[in-house]
Amino acid sequence: MRPSRSAARARSTRARTSPPTYRCPSASTTRDGTTTGSNEAPGSDSRRLGVYTTARVARGRVVRAEQHARRLVRDAKRIGLSDPGREAIERLLVRTARDAFADREGIVRIEWSLQRDGSPHLDASTRALGPDPDRFRAASSTIVHPGPTGGRGAKIVGRPELDAARAEAVARGVDEVLLFDAGGCLVEGSRSNLLLVTAEGRLATPALELGAVEGLALEVVRAALATPVDAIRARRTEVLAARELMACNAVRGVVPIVRLDDEPVGDGRPGPWARRLGALSFRGA
Numbered sequence: 247m248r249p250s251r252s253a254a255r256a257r258s259t260r261a262r263t264s265p266p267t268y269r270c271p272s273a274s275t276t277r278d279g280t281t282t283g284s285n286e287a288p289g290s291d292s293r294r295l296g297v298y299t300t301a302r303v304a305r306g307r308v309v310r311a312e313q314h315a316r317r318l319v320r321d322a323k324r325i326g327l328s329d330p331g332r333e334a335i336e337r338l339l340v341r342t343a344r345d346a347f348a349d350r351e352g353i354v355r356i357e358w359s360l361q362r363d364g365s366p367h368l369d370a371s372t373r374a375l376g377p378d379p380d381r382f383r384a385a386s387s388t389i390v391h392p393g394p395t396g397g398r399g400a401k402i403v404g405r406p407e408l409d410a411a412r413a414e415a416v417a418r419g420v421d422e423v424l425l426f427d428a429g430g431c432l433v434e435g436s437r438s439n440l441l442l443v444t445a446e447g448r449l450a451t452p453a454l455e456l457g458a459v460e461g462l463a464l465e466v467v468r469a470a471l472a473t474p475v476d477a478i479r480a481r482r483t484e485v486l487a488a489r490e491l492m493a494c495n496a497v498r499g500v501v502p503i504v505r506l507d508d509e510p511v512g513d514g515r516p517g518p519w520a521r522r523l524g525a526l527s528f529r530g531a
Contacts, residue, residue, distance in 0.1 A: 296359020296366075296403040297321035299462070302375070302497045302528065303343040303352045309528060310462065310496065311339050314356070317462050321400035322358050322366075330358040330368050342370040351375045353497055359403050375497075380524075381516060382421035382493055383505045384435070386482065387411050391425040391433040391457060399460030411436035422493050422503065424485070427456060431479045434458035438493035441467070441500070442480065443512075443519050445487045450476040463494040463528065470526055490517035499528030 299318045302309045315335035322330055335356055342354050357369045389411050395402060407425070415423045415436055422435045432452050434440060439461040441451050454460055454477065468475055485491065491503040491511045502520035504511055516524070 294359050294361075294403050295325065295327070296357055297325060297327065297397075297400050298355055298357040298359075298403055299401060300353060300355045300495075300497055301339060301343075303347040303354055304529060305350065306344045306348045308339045308343045308354065310466070311336050313462055313466070314339060314496070317401075317465075318356060318358055321397070321402070324398045324400040325396075325402060327358060327360070327366055330366065334368060338368060338370050342372060346372040357403060378498065379421060380501065382501050382503045384422040384424055384491075384493070384503045384507075385415070385418050385420045386507055387414055387423040387425045387436070389414065389423075389425060391427045393427055393433075394455070394457040399454050399458065401459045401461070408436055421501075424506070426482060430481045431456055432482070432485050435493050438495040438498070438501075439464040441475070441490075441492040441494060441519070441523070442485060442488040443490035443517065444478070444480075444484065445489065447489065448476050449473075449519055450478045450480070453477040453479055461494065462496040463499065466496075466526060466528075467494060467500065467523055470523075488512070490519050492520050492523065494523070496528060500524050500526060 297318060299314045299321075301311065301314045308314070312332075315332040318335050319329055319332050322328065339354055339356055343352075346352060346354070352375050353373050355371050355373075357371075358366055359369070361367050389407055392407055395405070411423050411425055415421065422438060424435055424440065425433050427433050432440065433456045434452065439451060439458060441449065441464075443449055449471075451464060452458055456479065486506065486509070489512045491506060492500050493503055494500045500520065500523040502516040502524070504514050504516065
């Protein structure tokens with residue numbers, strides 16, 4: 247895919263004093279507009295200060311584009327970066343999606359980060375959707391979650407523990423790994439927030455104060471429910487005793503985890519909450 251003349255002109259423009267720099271596609275994008283990775287957040291440069299959001303595309307349409315733009319603006323503010331501009335983010339999302347995935351599904355990642363010259367740039371990259379199962383098998387990660395990063399739930403560039411956890415999931419042949427902190431509390435998945443239905447029947451999620459990314463999908467779930475989702479500190483024994491366990495992110499939606507550490511979660515099938523929340527639109531239908 248060749249960038250348009252307007253996109254090429256934008257690449258040389260500094261942010262903050264003028265419109266943000268656009269890079270569409272990024273240098274990591276292949277000829278057909280995709281990259282080889284299928285995870286929602288590929289390995290990143292921990293030396294770079296920035297935030298990003300990752301969106302699903304269905305036949306040229308970005309699922310929840312406006313919410314992704316708002317989320318990126320929010321996270322930039324949380325780590326002290328300038329405002330990339332919601333409209334600029336949406337334009338880049340839409341243009342990239344149409345160019346790369348007009349007739350198929352895929353993933354667009356938008357990043358707002360400081361470059362070596364000290365100016366923030368708005369970059370787009372794309373990759374294939376990859377396998378899209380309707381239920382997950384998961385494992386407890388061997389990696390200890392470090393806790394809060396200082397970004398107050400922002401989805402920041404350069405989280406080596408999450409990069410390592412994603413690699414661990416691939417190596418172990420599971421769809422997701424669950425990270426616990428040094429105190430033994432569940433925090434998040436390598437690429438998702440987590441929901442669980444406790445043994446008592448409460449719908450809950452790990453307290454964000456433990457250090458999880460404040461994901462867009464979790465925000466959508468909370469907004470869709472008339473009752474609040476409990477914020478809890480769950481240890482592994484409580485997680486194993488849960489009636490249901492679900493992973494949620496903006497690319498995959500809400501996906502039931504039916505096996506954890508080779509043991510069934512609940513009865514080993516998607517439960518009532520998973521079926522209800524799975525109906526929320528994350529796939530462009």
